Amino acid sequence: METRDKMSHRQMEQLRESAERWNDPEYVWKRKWMQEYSEQAKEDPEDGGGWPFRPNANSIRIKLVISCALFAAVWGLFQINHPWANIAKSHIEASLNESFDFHMVTLWYERQWGGNPSLLPAWMPGKQQEAQKVTALKKQYFTPVKGMVIAPYESSRLGVTLETKVDATVAALDTGLVIYKGNKDETGFTVVIRHANGLESVYGWIEAKVELNDWIKGGETIGKVSANTSKQAGYLYFAISKDNRYLNPMDVVAFD
Incomplete structure (x- = not known):
């Protein structure tokens, strides 16, 4: 038992x-x-x-020949005592002895994805605690659309409504996966994108050009706003949630 x-x-x-x-x-x-x-x-x-990367005997033989040729070329270079050869040897030695800058890789990863690569902290003693402090809201996001907020964030509304130019394009807040595409009673045709670190963005009253399960890059156009009946302005509902708790979008991005 x-x-x-x-x-x-x-x-x-x-x-x-x-x-x-x-x-x-x-x-x-x-x-x-x-x-x-x-x-x-x-x-x-x-x-x-x-499978596009499935190895086969022929490709392995080609890679082995290329590797042996490179090794032989480097070995031969180090047997030559000539000024131009010495310059090349110094560059090779510097490349082999120089420590890899994992800190710069981590900073680049944070700017791109809003988090830390999971394998780097194991190679960087003392950085584990610092990596855990990074949150999704500390990075810069793309503004979905430029416009005027005509309905601000409220606990009952959970998002903002924007008035924009007619046919204004809508951009993804950040890189992520389209997890919902369909009609909703409150926000009309709606697209929901799931991002890293428990973040999700919601785009309502949108004429979408993306499909369910599409992988979207940050800033990529996902559709355009819906026009009002007079065709003189466009409207977009936009909301952000983190870990299933809605945030005020105006605290995350600027719309004007």
Whole structure:
């Protein structure tokens, strides 16, 4: 009985970890990408297995020959005592002895994705705590559309309504996965994008040009605003939530 309880607890932990991974839009997109190639492999098993990076004997031989040629070239270079050879040797030695700047990679990753690559803290002692302090709201986001806020954020509204130019294009707040596309009673045709760090953005009254499960880059056009009946202005409903709690969009981006 005790063993059964332990197994049940272990299975629950595995299910919880699996659920957390499926909240990561990048993980979902990669799984979808792999599934598409797996289905292609079933349809045409003779076409390389449907996997674009599947190794084969011929490609391995070519890479081995190239590697041996490069090794022989470098070895031969170090046997030559000539001014031009000495310059090349100094560059090679400097490249091999120079420490890789993981800190700069981490800063670049933070600017691009609003978080830290999970494998870098293990190589950077003392940086683990600093990495944990980074939150999604500390990065810069793309303004979905330029316009005037005519209905501000309220607890009952959960977002803002913007008046814009007719046919104004709508941009994605940040890189993420389209998890919803359809009609809603309160916001008309609506698109929801899931970003990293538990962030989601909602675009209502939009004429969308994206599809469900599309992987969208930050700032990429996802559609245009809906025009009013007189065709003199456009309208967009926009909301942001983090960890299922709605935020005031005006605290995150500027619309004018």
